Amino acid sequence: MTTQPGAPLPPDDVNRNLTLAHFDDPMLRHVSIVGGTYTILVSGEQTGGRYCLIDMLVPPGGGPPPHRHEFEEMFTIFDGEVELIFRGQPYRAGAGSTVNIPANAPHAFKNRSDKPVRMLCMCTPAGQEELFLAVGDPVASRTAPPPNLSQAERAERIERAKALSAKYRTELLA
Incomplete structure (x- = not known):
């Protein structure tokens, strides 16, 4: 929550706790999506829905199909390089790059290299995780x-994603 300029800060919400995450913590949730492995470092449940933070390991050839969603998405790339398609235009982003995708903008990314890409993804507000x-x-x-x-299992995952995407404020474009 933000306050109006000049307004006093609200009191500390003592019901919220510090979140400390380490990418190799065995208690974290890891999920395989479109061939990559996504680790939920910080969930919306932990941030009061404000954002989520996901560690993404994207294999060669990996990445989501074109899509858009009603929330901001930011990537910071640590290793490798991805090709981004943003509103139909290609861009390259490599290690050290941070990319912000505005809400509702059509986009996709793909690892076109022969090495895995490692990046952090923050979505605000949370829900993508x-x-x-x-x-x-x-x-x-x-x-x-x-x-x-x-082949049947892959097709089922695609159909499940299509069926659930609207619930999570996402539209698949391909």
Whole structure:
């Protein structure tokens, strides 16, 4: 929540706790989505819905199809390079880059290299992590390989994503 300029700050909300996350914490949730592994570092539940933070490990060739959503999404790339398609225009973003995708803008990204890409993704407000957990497959760790899905299982994941996307303020464009 923000306050008006010059207004006093609200009191500390003692019902909210410090969140301390480490990407290798065995208690974190890891989910395989479109071949990548996404680790939920900080969930909307922990931030009062303000944002979520996701550690993404995107394999060569990995990345989501074109989509858009009603919330801001920001990536900081630590290793590798992705090709972003933003409103139909291609961009490249490599290690050290931070990219902000405005709410409702059509976009996609793909790892076009032969090495994994590691990046952090922050969505504000939160909710994207819940979509990932609803449509993805749980995996044991952030570096665990994705499950070997059959053609029918892959098709089911796509249909599930299409069916649930509106609930999570997302529209799949392909």
